[in-house]
Amino acid sequence: MGIINAVKLIYDYVTKDERGDVENVTSAIRGVDLDIQAGQFIAILGHNGSGKSTLAKQMNALLVPTGGTLTVKGMDTSDEKNVWNIRQTAGMVFQNPDNQIIGTIVEEDVGFGPENLGVPTKEIWDRVYDSLKRVGMMEYCDHSPNKLSGGQKQRVAIAGTMAMKPECIVLDEPTAMLDPNGRKEVIGTVRELNQKEGVTVILITHYMDEAIQADQVYVMDEGQIVLSGTPREVFSQVGRLKELRLDVPQITELAYELKKEGFPLPDGILTAKELEDALIRCKEQGYHVKAKSGEAKHVDKDRTS
Amino acid sequence: MSIRIEHLNYIYSMDSAFRKQALRDICLDIDDGEFIGLIGHTGSGKSTLIQHLNGLIRATDGKIYYNGEDIYQEGYSMTKLRSHVGLVFQYPEYQLFETTVLKDVCFGPGNLGLDAETCMERAKKALSIVGIKEKDHNKSPFELSGGQRRRAAIAGVLAMEPDVLILDEPTAGLDPRGRNDILDQIADLHSRMGITVILVSHSMEDVANYVDRIIAMNRGSVYMDGTPAEVFERYAELEKIGLAAPQVTYFMHDLQRSFPGMRADVTTVREAKDAILGWFEGGEKR
Amino acid sequence: MIRDITIGQYYPANSIIHRLDPRVKLMATVVFIVSVFLIHDLVGFLIATAALGACIWLSKVPVRYMLKGLKVIFIILIFTVLLNMMFTPGREIFRFYFIRVTWEGVILAGKTTMRLVYLIVGSTIMTLTTTPNHLTDGLEKALSPLKKLRFPVHELSMTMSIALRFIPILLEETDKIMKAQQARCADFESGNLIHRVKNLIPVLVPLFISAIRRANDLAMAMEARCYHGGAGRTKMKPLIYNRRDKIGYAVVIAYLILWIVLICVF
Numbered sequence: 001m002g003i004i005n006a007v008k009l010i011y012d013y014v015t016k017d018e019r020g021d022v023e024n025v026t027s028a029i030r031g032v033d034l035d036i037q038a039g040q041f042i043a044i045l046g047h048n049g050s051g052k053s054t055l056a057k058q059m060n061a062l063l064v065p066t067g068g069t070l071t072v073k074g075m076d077t078s079d080e081k082n083v084w085n086i087r088q089t090a091g092m093v094f095q096n097p098d099n100q101i102i103g104t105i106v107e108e109d110v111g112f113g114p115e116n117l118g119v120p121t122k123e124i125w126d127r128v129y130d131s132l133k134r135v136g137m138m139e140y141c142d143h144s145p146n147k148l149s150g151g152q153k154q155r156v157a158i159a160g161t162m163a164m165k166p167e168c169i170v171l172d173e174p175t176a177m178l179d180p181n182g183r184k185e186v187i188g189t190v191r192e193l194n195q196k197e198g199v200t201v202i203l204i205t206h207y208m209d210e211a212i213q214a215d216q217v218y219v220m221d222e223g224q225i226v227l228s229g230t231p232r233e234v235f236s237q238v239g240r241l242k243e244l245r246l247d248v249p250q251i252t253e254l255a256y257e258l259k260k261e262g263f264p265l266p267d268g269i270l271t272a273k274e275l276e277d278a279l280i281r282c283k284e285q286g287y288h289v290k291a292k293s294g295e296a297k298h299v300d301k302d303r304t305s
Numbered sequence: 306m307s308i309r310i311e312h313l314n315y316i317y318s319m320d321s322a323f324r325k326q327a328l329r330d331i332c333l334d335i336d337d338g339e340f341i342g343l344i345g346h347t348g349s350g351k352s353t354l355i356q357h358l359n360g361l362i363r364a365t366d367g368k369i370y371y372n373g374e375d376i377y378q379e380g381y382s383m384t385k386l387r388s389h390v391g392l393v394f395q396y397p398e399y400q401l402f403e404t405t406v407l408k409d410v411c412f413g414p415g416n417l418g419l420d421a422e423t424c425m426e427r428a429k430k431a432l433s434i435v436g437i438k439e440k441d442h443n444k445s446p447f448e449l450s451g452g453q454r455r456r457a458a459i460a461g462v463l464a465m466e467p468d469v470l471i472l473d474e475p476t477a478g479l480d481p482r483g484r485n486d487i488l489d490q491i492a493d494l495h496s497r498m499g500i501t502v503i504l505v506s507h508s509m510e511d512v513a514n515y516v517d518r519i520i521a522m523n524r525g526s527v528y529m530d531g532t533p534a535e536v537f538e539r540y541a542e543l544e545k546i547g548l549a550a551p552q553v554t555y556f557m558h559d560l561q562r563s564f565p566g567m568r569a570d571v572t573t574v575r576e577a578k579d580a581i582l583g584w585f586e587g588g589e590k591r
Numbered sequence: 592m593i594r595d596i597t598i599g600q601y602y603p604a605n606s607i608i609h610r611l612d613p614r615v616k617l618m619a620t621v622v623f624i625v626s627v628f629l630i631h632d633l634v635g636f637l638i639a640t641a642a643l644g645a646c647i648w649l650s651k652v653p654v655r656y657m658l659k660g661l662k663v664i665f666i667i668l669i670f671t672v673l674l675n676m677m678f679t680p681g682r683e684i685f686r687f688y689f690i691r692v693t694w695e696g697v698i699l700a701g702k703t704t705m706r707l708v709y710l711i712v713g714s715t716i717m718t719l720t721t722t723p724n725h726l727t728d729g730l731e732k733a734l735s736p737l738k739k740l741r742f743p744v745h746e747l748s749m750t751m752s753i754a755l756r757f758i759p760i761l762l763e764e765t766d767k768i769m770k771a772q773q774a775r776c777a778d779f780e781s782g783n784l785i786h787r788v789k790n791l792i793p794v795l796v797p798l799f800i801s802a803i804r805r806a807n808d809l810a811m812a813m814e815a816r817c818y819h820g821g822a823g824r825t826k827m828k829p830l831i832y833n834r835r836d837k838i839g840y841a842v843v844i845a846y847l848i849l850w851i852v853l854i855c856v857f
Contacts, residue, residue: 356770359774361770361773361774384776384778387773387774387775387776388776391774392774393774394767394770394771394774397771399764399768399771399797399800399801400768400771400772400775400793400797401797402792402793402796402797402800412772412775412777412793413775413776416775416776416777416778417776461775462774462775465775465776
């Protein structure tokens, strides 16, 4: 059993009226099975409202299942006495960079977690400096978070969870509010933590390009996992992804479009290099397109891709 | 009907130690019916520039003409300007305040001094443009989904029936579905109603897919101005100012190594596909 | 204007004042404020000025930065100066209709202004050199005897430090919302008072909602980082007095004694 294991996980949001009677039940998660091995880089994709954020909060025991079970390193999240151990094992980073920084100075914020855990003072400092170095924010340790860029704030938030020495970090759309440079910064940092420190990473996102380098990708829709596998397996199903109205990386989409035109290309092309090599093979095999009048003369803008 | 910007400068905190020049000598002409993408990394002056266009910030010096009229001349009505040049801020759903969606959308037209009936009419029209159904009109804004709330907020500006619509990252934080919905509606507004659109965006892919002209800013100045193909062709220069071209543009340039004669002035997947098909049609002759 | 508020903002620097225990700084600030109200002659004024000047110099915070905090109270200052000058009886300097400006008035205006300025600058030194967390830690510790009376000292200081962290964010947000409503032709400048307050609803409602949303998010983020109240918590920056702080206390006490002597003698 992996570090995070879900069996037939169900979660219903229940709204009650003034008298306490159940007014409405919304199922956010409907029977999810998941087994995440330690040290992996996992991406969970899906639309807003697909249940992916709810799933993330389950992994941190911020929400507990209404049906089925979820265990973190063997600890059942429904058992109240496990809560603090679970939160220490599976750290969490949220979407809005401003709303998760508690300290008024970077170093004080990173120290907040260890303070709560009752770590001795000297060790707190060691952990704070160590975590800040790992995310490359050491030079900002005495700065105010308000003056930092979005990407820097998120790296501070990551350092804040790292200081609790988690074995696993769950990131709930950490890049949704960032500009492209901030996104690169954050994803780079997370990947490095995964590769160098062996931290299990669960990245929840709706940017497909962030999922390409994951070990395993899960796609969620309406509270269920609808696609899963390696990025190559998942992204080779361009048609299905489009049905779900999710994005596909441009290279993958281009390969898909060319394949539809009859090009003999393999499934699941993810990188520019792969597509280039595949096209070179087409050239060497002497593949050529019969001129179809009008068909290849799109000059108008592509509005729907 | 156009906007003309002449030698615009803006300096923050003029008289203090925190003095910072946010805009430097900007000269631009924006014609009627254009669809413009305004790009630049965070802090390059995009947001400051667009706030000048509807008079929320007053330039330190330089002139802005709207339809030939100097907006800084005495007696020029800012209310009138703001009704013609609509500005949608980032995360506009955070400005919703009324008890129902419809009432909130009426806020703008109401401020223009229109009677309640006209306001209602315009609000309903604006909501239908952004695809919010009649049954949701009397809901509280907080009962809507994130993407719907964003669209309701955009309707709040549309209800003033502007001739120019400026949107500051209208898709920030939305999922692909919400993003495409909004961009398609904006493109539709532009093509059907002839509204001039200025789209501030961080996504080069979106800009390439939708706009006709790109203005790239760097350190408060206009760094590039041209069609997507022209601007993204200079990707090496864009990278110097913290920007990039769409992934396909890079890819097509790389392809030229093994495919001599391949067209590389490509910015969208559709164009890339056509270029490759084109090459393979005549492939053997090469 | 909004950006000019320096009260409650921290200026990072490496100085003796920065490193002092917040409890010392709290006490020093209280003593200084008391002394400012005791000033009644030039000697007292010089002593207070010397003390303030020394602290500013030791704090390594640019004077300009400190004076920025005064901008906010500028209007209050002008108001007190005018009121004092005009309505204090005494030797007349000149008269303009019913307005009489007197020597006594001018002197009183000078004193009041100076007191206000010293008061603001004095407390600004404390907030500029002490991180809000450190400051609330100091308060928590200083007030800790109240814990025995079941007074929620830890909760109070945590609330304060979070409030301080979010003040700049909410100010910026106010600015943004106001602009967004202005883009919808909202008018915040004309009309009578009632009208103006009513016009602020489109700003206040979103601001309030946003504050609640942020509070919600923050509570969740704190829980995720194992926050469960003050029990069992260790401190990253525990407050322990060292030699520096003892010297600090000595200086503060010496200053206090100087004032007592001054009052008794003169």
